């Protein structure tokens with residue numbers, strides 16, 4: 001009898017612990033404890049990063065390093081992501097197909113998928129009646145378009161059989177009068193494209209290359225550069241802590 005009375009609470013406690021552990025394991029991110037020290041085991045030699053010291057003694061805000069999401073300040077309560085979720089070894093096919101699963105929720109996606117275009121800003125009536133002398137300033141001659149039609153009847157998402165994509169056809173034609181807008185590169189896209197509210201966005205994401213000439217790795221640093229840049233640019237700007245070409249061994253403990 002006595003033995004039974006004692007095992008029950010122990011068993012209940014044990015089950016509760018298992019459940020708590022399982023929940024903690026399954027629940028995404030959110031509120032992990034801030035690690036005191038972090039050991040990076042890497043090809044350059046182990047690095048011990050004294051996390052707590054940097055935050056508490058050097059008085060550096062969490063968000064100075066954890067710039068996870070611009071709209072949410074990282075704190076003890078919100079937790080933080082591993083840098084490698086966004087700064088992978090490489091932005092390859094493997095990253096493209098699997099990265100979306102490494103975030104606790106969709107509020108992280110905007111960090112990179114930061115803008116999409118909605119409605120085109122284009123007044124057809126004014127252009128046709130006032131700005132252009134002739135419908136054929138934009139529409140093809142009769143050999144291609146016997147009657148003016150929607151461009152998208154023939155120009156699709158991608159170039160097909162020598163017919164340029166809608167984007168290319170639109171840009172080329174609009175630029176014949178609006179060269180000035182394109183000369184200003186990314187800053188002038190919104191003169192013709194309405195941006196959508198990304199916090200409400202539900203559609204597919206465009207490739208970075210739809211708008212940028214640069215590849216993802218030139219827009220978002222890969223892993224080693226992300227660490228080196230963040231650690232060393234702060235040390236350099238404060239003139240404290242290791243940086244520069246001779247400082248490798250102050251971070252990388254060889255053997």
Ligand code: HEC
Pocket residue numbers: 032033034035038049051054055060061062063064065066074075076077079080081082083084
């Ligand atoms: C000086 C920069 C710096 C500051 C300040 C800082 N952190 Fe970190 N933190 C890091 C780095 C670097 C890592 C390692 C990330 C990795 O392994 O990819 C990390 C890791 C973490 C992790 C573990 C993430 C994981 O899943 O691997 C948590 C949680 C965390 N930090 C929370 C915080 C909180 C909360 C604060 C503020 C109280 C804070 N950090 C302040 C740089 C910093």
Ligand code: HEC
Pocket residue numbers: 065066067068069081082083084085086087108111112219220221225226227229230
């Ligand atoms: C949720 C995604 C995400 C996480 C997590 C993340 N970054 Fe970034 N990081 C970005 C993006 C996107 C850029 C490029 C855009 C920009 O500069 O804001 C960037 C830029 C940088 C840069 C370039 C200069 C700068 O500060 O803007 C450095 C360095 C960097 N990250 C280091 C880190 C480190 C170290 C960590 C972990 C402590 C980290 N990042 C975590 C998304 C992330």
Ligand code: HEC
Pocket residue numbers: 124127128129132134135136137138139148149150151152
């Ligand atoms: C400045 C360039 C430009 C000029 C000039 C122009 N159009 Fe258009 N037109 C377009 C574009 C771009 C579209 C496609 C709009 C869309 O798909 O939403 C279009 C679409 C059309 C359509 C299809 C509309 C539909 O919804 O099916 C017709 C018809 C048309 N134009 C007739 C004309 C006629 C007639 C003139 C001359 C009076 C003219 N356009 C002058 C650029 C122009």
Ligand code: HEC
Pocket residue numbers: 138139140144145149150151152153154155162163164168169170172173
């Ligand atoms: C009936 C099909 C059709 C329609 C409608 C159409 N196009 Fe095209 N477009 C073509 C074909 C086919 C080519 C490739 C042949 C060529 O280069 O002339 C082409 C080529 C182009 C090019 C590249 C060659 C050049 O002329 O500089 C541009 C720019 C272009 N279209 C813009 C437009 C715009 C803007 C509209 C709508 C206002 C439009 N197209 C409507 C079939 C069409």
Ligand code: HEC
Pocket residue numbers: 120121122123126127131132133137138170173174175176177178191192
């Ligand atoms: C034949 C020359 C010509 C072409 C081609 C042309 N535009 Fe225009 N556009 C004008 C003129 C002229 C104006 C009025 C003066 C100004 O604002 O530059 C104008 C004005 C605009 C404006 C400013 C708002 C407004 O309506 O006043 C927008 C946006 C615009 N155009 C978009 C486009 C787009 C998108 C295309 C390609 C589908 C295009 N334009 C093609 C001549 C042209």
Ligand code: HEC
Pocket residue numbers: 117119120157166167170171174175178181182185186187188189190191192193206210211212
């Ligand atoms: C003068 C007006 C104009 C300017 C400026 C302009 N665009 Fe466009 N853009 C168009 C037109 C017209 C189309 C084809 C019609 C459409 O897809 O809505 C287009 C299509 C696109 C598309 C394809 C959209 C889709 O749904 O497939 C992308 C991406 C795009 N533009 C990016 C840009 C970027 C990035 C810039 C700035 C560098 C820019 N545009 C500047 C007029 C413009």
Ligand code: HEC
Pocket residue numbers: 085086087091096097099100101103105106108109110111112113205206207208209216220
């Ligand atoms: C660190 C930046 C970054 C973050 C954060 C990010 N993505 Fe991406 N995503 C990319 C890059 C880079 C690609 C590759 C395509 C390209 O070059 O534009 C991509 C591609 C995709 C694709 C297309 C996949 C394919 O196979 O072509 C989807 C879908 C996607 N991301 C969804 C998401 C979702 C959902 C989230 C948030 C949970 C997210 N992404 C967060 C950078 C990011």
Ligand code: HEC
Pocket residue numbers: 112113114115116117186187189206207208209210211212216219220
């Ligand atoms: C629909 C167009 C569009 C797409 C798609 C897009 N960007 Fe951008 N991006 C812009 C524009 C426009 C700017 C200029 C800043 C602004 O006005 O928002 C910009 C600026 C940036 C910057 C700031 C530095 C710079 O080069 O100006 C970074 C970093 C960036 N984008 C990363 C990305 C990444 C990573 C992806 C893909 C996951 C992506 N962008 C997809 C339009 C786009």
Ligand code: HEC
Pocket residue numbers: 047048049050053054058060064065227230231232234235238240241242250251
């Ligand atoms: C925002 C600024 C900042 C960032 C980011 C930062 N540090 Fe520091 N670090 C400091 C300061 C301040 C000191 C103190 C130097 C002193 O007191 O002499 C320091 C000192 C150090 C030291 C020497 C003493 C110690 O406390 O261990 C090492 C090693 C170090 N940092 C490693 C790193 C690494 C690794 C990273 C990146 C993961 C990093 N730091 C990121 C500000 C920063």
Ligand code: HEC
Pocket residue numbers: 040041042043044045047223224227228231232242243244245246247248249250251252
């Ligand atoms: C301020 C501290 C610091 C300094 C100084 C530093 N590193 Fe690093 N290094 C790191 C951190 C943190 C990482 C990331 C570890 C990880 O990815 O887990 C890293 C990663 C690396 C990697 C691994 C790349 C990979 O793909 O695994 C190499 C190689 C490297 N560093 C070489 C160097 C060299 C060479 C120097 C001197 C020129 C240097 N580091 C200086 C902190 C530092």
